Amino acid sequence: MSPDAAVIDLQPARHERVLMLSWEYPPVLVGGLGRHVHALSVALAAAGHEVTVVTRHADGAPLEEYADGVRIVRAAEDPVTFPLATSSLLAWTMAFNHTLTRAALRATETGGYDVIHAHDWLVAHTAITLGEHLGLPLVTTIHATEAGRHQGWLPEEMNRTIHGIEHWLSNAATRVITCSGYMRDQVTTLFEVPAGDVDVVPNGVDDRAWHARPRAVASARARFAGDGPLIGYAGRLVYEKGVQHLVRAVPYLRRRHPGLRVLIAGDGPYREELVDQARGLHLHDTVRFAGFLDSTQLPAVLGATDATVVPSLYEPFGMVALEAAAAGAPLAVAATGGLAEIVEPGVTGVTFPHSDPDALAGAVDQLLADEVFARRVARRARAMVGERYGWATIAARTAGTYAAARRAHLTGGRLARARPGERRRSIEIPEGNLLAMGGAAG
Template structure:
């Protein structure tokens, strides 16, 4: 049995994107395997400051005053303040519990993670879910973007092991941050197939709400430029030619929403942020679920839609190209190419037998290759590797080398 201290800036009921769902599923799966897990995260109104939920010890840290507003995507100041309160909450939890490893999820918890690594004298494992450079297609336009890039590089250097979700992300982290290949571990995201099963009555209600008898295409995610929703919207006129009456539903919110709404035709509707059964029902009701991302380290939402029994169409970029086999478990298209998107999605909408085959094989692939118990076991193996290495970091290696010179 291992005792794991996990740090994340989001955790249910506070969900911003896929990271919170990932951490929740990983934590509960590790507990189910017999390990002790404490998750220290951000507090949200209505949630308990501390509780045991599904066997996980959850500690929620309230924001420190004064408030640090997030403006123009600049989260650096807010993250610095957040790490202070996160560190204090984690240290309080550590008074009554010993830990074997600290597991940090992304740069937003980096400072707290390194502090706790030093204080508890245990290895640090870091999961890099995405990079700032990747989100901006290699361009770091503002000082805060470059600051975030530096924090990501520092976290990767300080960690004993770095977990990434795909071979694509391993290449990116190695290239971008100079992390040794031997120090990185590819552990795919997992999906709970049962979690994404919607009852027929809920699916029927979603169809009545969003499309009636018309073909239904959906997308769910954070509305930011790199998710590529603008290309899905641009493909709608072409899709309407082969699928009259088509309805496209975009679920989610984000800073790019107003621009997307301005470019959308009447065939497109914005459902806002959907969670739980509402999102599952939308996916299950859809004739095709589209992931038009420009940048996507893994693409967990494509697997979630497949688990819901829906044929998926994804851009052939990043981790998406690794998890969807064109014509077998879904269809793919060139990123940032509305014509190619329309052709691929159209092939699903106009051939229902083809679509049913994709859905059937896609769901089977999720069940066989992305089950959470197996993902949790692979993650725990990384913890054991970090402990076996002694948790040595670049900085620790430099200090040790200096000490040896002084005593030689």
């Protein structure tokens, strides 16, 4: 277990009553956030905590229900609707927070709570309003930062506004949770939150769900592999995921390993550019873009690979690395962000500097050229996932943060910064490179 675990009370004195806020929760799943909040809520409920999740409504879903031990309250969209698109994201978010706040207040009419837990900037206005209105400690999880997603640059008004909201939410919270030491450094540097007020609680994974049956693995290999090794990637197809560097490394790897195939699972706005890149390198017979694969398909596909590559430029945590490890895939990951904290070179996988196709090719070649080594690091990685990242452990650490937030709230703590009627310092967002100015880890 990491040293960060030592500062968190793993045995809170009582069961917590948690009001959790998230803009996505099943059946609304946009990215990894909804799956994280669902798994965490269920694990907390299984440990005896009372959890209410207030979230966005979806067509056909009930406005309120109990599922997996969790009370779910969904905020119906108001009659005056805003499109959920990039150009109108801020307007949509403000409208969403109005209906989310009303739904959360309705939830409090039939139950008392000890702590509010907000997930990311899209619920900031509701979270801070509830904290002040109800007089409760606020815990917020910062899953990623706008500055980090854009390598430190905030070129547009929308980017700068989101950064400002992240700053505001982080400083209004009684305690902040980040998924890695890398993200803790970003929060303390970019948002000026004292390191002692930030708890590192990694994301969890249900390793059993990623153990595919041998027959399914064999079927996936027959479908996607050729006469040589199979390399895999799974995730969103956006620039910061670094898939362009994986594609650039393929010609070298193909010369070294005849019959090699590369499977890219996922979708996103960068897909067409990646397809064009592969076509320009004459890789149409080698690189296959499989599109989105769901949770019933992906474990077998990852388990069938001889190496799964995570080439991210920016990665707050690196969930796909844990999932691939749980599936039994040998890992080659960029030594950046949370990935560098998951994979120990030569022990649970291999690493390479991000944005370096030659180094990426060398790392993958190390796995493909030595099957005994590749299988050894894969076994160790799978064991590591079960030992460190099970949801019961993650829920216990999160509950420890709740207990610490309650103590801080009772003694004044950081909540004093966010009390009603007090004047807050305005947040000025510079035009330049925030990460370079602040010296955040990268």
